[in-house]
Amino acid sequence: MQTIVIDYANSAYKTALAGNDKVNIIPARVSRFGQKKMYGVSTKRTDAVSFCDDGAEVTAHIGVGDVSRSDFDLLTGAWEQRACTYAAFASLLNPGAHEVRLVAAVPVQVLMGTGARLFVSAFNRFALGEHNFVFNKKVYTVTVTQTLVRPQPMGAFYEWGLNDSGEWQRDEPISLRYAVIDQGFNTLDLTVIENGVPVPEKTAGAQLGTSWLCDKVVNALAGEGVEISIIDADGLLLDFVQSHRCYTTSGFDATSIVESAIPEWRAEAHAFISRTWRQDHSAAVTLLTGGGAPLVRSIATYYRNPILLKAPVTANARGLAKYAQREVWK
Amino acid sequence: MKKRTVRFYDADEDLLEHLDAQPRLTQNAEILRLMRLGLERSAPVQSLDAEAIACAVVSHLAAAGMLASTQPEQLARAEDEATTAALNSKMPWD
Numbered sequence: 001m002q003t004i005v006i007d008y009a010n011s012a013y014k015t016a017l018a019g020n021d022k023v024n025i026i027p028a029r030v031s032r033f034g035q036k037k038m039y040g041v042s043t044k045r046t047d048a049v050s051f052c053d054d055g056a057e058v059t060a061h062i063g064v065g066d067v068s069r070s071d072f073d074l075l076t077g078a079w080e081q082r083a084c085t086y087a088a089f090a091s092l093l094n095p096g097a098h099e100v101r102l103v104a105a106v107p108v109q110v111l112m113g114t115g116a117r118l119f120v121s122a123f124n125r126f127a128l129g130e131h132n133f134v135f136n137k138k139v140y141t142v143t144v145t146q147t148l149v150r151p152q153p154m155g156a157f158y159e160w161g162l163n164d165s166g167e168w169q170r171d172e173p174i175s176l177r178y179a180v181i182d183q184g185f186n187t188l189d190l191t192v193i194e195n196g197v198p199v200p201e202k203t204a205g206a207q208l209g210t211s212w213l214c215d216k217v218v219n220a221l222a223g224e225g226v227e228i229s230i231i232d233a234d235g236l237l238l239d240f241v242q243s244h245r246c247y248t249t250s251g252f253d254a255t256s257i258v259e260s261a262i263p264e265w266r267a268e269a270h271a272f273i274s275r276t277w278r279q280d281h282s283a284a285v286t287l288l289t290g291g292g293a294p295l296v297r298s299i300a301t302y303y304r305n306p307i308l309l310k311a312p313v314t315a316n317a318r319g320l321a322k323y324a325q326r327e328v329w330k
Numbered sequence: 331m332k333k334r335t336v337r338f339y340d341a342d343e344d345l346l347e348h349l350d351a352q353p354r355l356t357q358n359a360e361i362l363r364l365m366r367l368g369l370e371r372s373a374p375v376q377s378l379d380a381e382a383i384a385c386a387v388v389s390h391l392a393a394a395g396m397l398a399s400t401q402p403e404q405l406a407r408a409e410d411e412a413t414t415a416a417l418n419s420k421m422p423w424d
Contacts, residue, residue, distance in 0.1 A: 117422075120423045149421075149423065150421070162417075168417065173409065173413070174412075174413045174417065196417050197416070197419050197421065198421075323417075
């Protein structure tokens with residue numbers, strides 16, 4: 001039986017098969033109203049997926065629309081999640097019938113405290129069982145027999161700690177503490193892992209993802225009479241991090257605007273991390289992951305042995321694809 | 331007294347000083363590492379003094395049969411088992 005990993009990130013789902021480091025990226029922007037407006041290099045998809053949602057036939061277009069939803073109710077069976085999950089399945093499986101196990105990576109906030117079990121129950125009501133859908137005119141029946149739900153930063157820990165067979169590959173014992181800073185598009189997630197398990201009091205998330213910074217850039221550019229989307233702003237940030245220069249598609253030099261926005265975000269992010277970890281420097285290493293990880297590197301000197309993971313956008317999914325090979329299924 | 335070659339958390343400096351002073355336990359740096367594992371499973375660090383923690387650790391290791399052998403391969407196997415158990419741990423919401 002195949003095991004599918006889906007990292008339910010806000011801007012795009014990252015999906016892989018257990019034991020395979022090839023990660024597919026499914027844009028999480030989706031429309032059921034026939035909109036064709038697209039932004040950014042990763043959204044040039046016109047994939048269509050049809051399925052039945054609460055008795056209604058839905059045809060959704062993947063990678064279409066202005067923004068993706070950012071609320072956590074999305075993750076318990078909303079039609080947007082269903083459409084992108086089916087696109088993820090179709091990116092890994094041939095048409096026809098399949099039985100699979102599913103590893104789901106979700107933001108740490110939904111796995112905090114007493115709400116964690118409720119969330120997982122709701123997620124399982126969506127995920128477990130038979131899913132019938134048509135993707136680009138090809139028919140699929142995917143039956144999910146088991147699920148594992150893990151916080152996204154755990155994927156980074158596995159990516160760093162495990163070899164391709166899912167075995168521990170580090171000289172450092174797993175009993176030490178390992179910190180993870182996961183800078184996603186919507187959230188900044190933190191966790192400290194000890195003996196393979198997150199330490200609850202050192203685990204937290206905040207709405208301080210890259211989109212927080214993108215909003216500032218969009219508004220500042222609007223003040224200059226330059227209209228861009230939040231996705232365009234994300235591209236500007238990436239350009240700035242890589243080359244310290246950035247220009248809009250219309251040729252406007254946005255370098256100074258981006259440069260002046262970053263310290264504000266950095267202060268907020270650093271304050272959040274300090275509140276959560278309280279000057280605790282017991283972690284052996286601090287792993288930086290998520291699409292915004294290169295930004296975090298600018299504040300990582302505060303933390304012990306920071307390591308920027310290779311290809312941080314997909315690192316969580318790759319790590320869980322390693323982990324899913326282990327005997328962790330009931 | 332044999333010089334310690336493995337260091338863990340700075341916060342446990344007092345504990346490790348104490349353990350260093352126990353010659354029977356410091357013949358092999360691997361033992362210190364296993365003691366660390368035993369410590370985490372047997373005693374709440376903040377609530378006991380160093381000597382009490384050391385006693386708890388030794389009891390734990392003895393109960394697990396770890397003190398009976400200092401063969402590197404057996405110690406390595408014990409460590410592998412601990413790593414496997416940690417990686418396969420269930421989460422609170424599982």
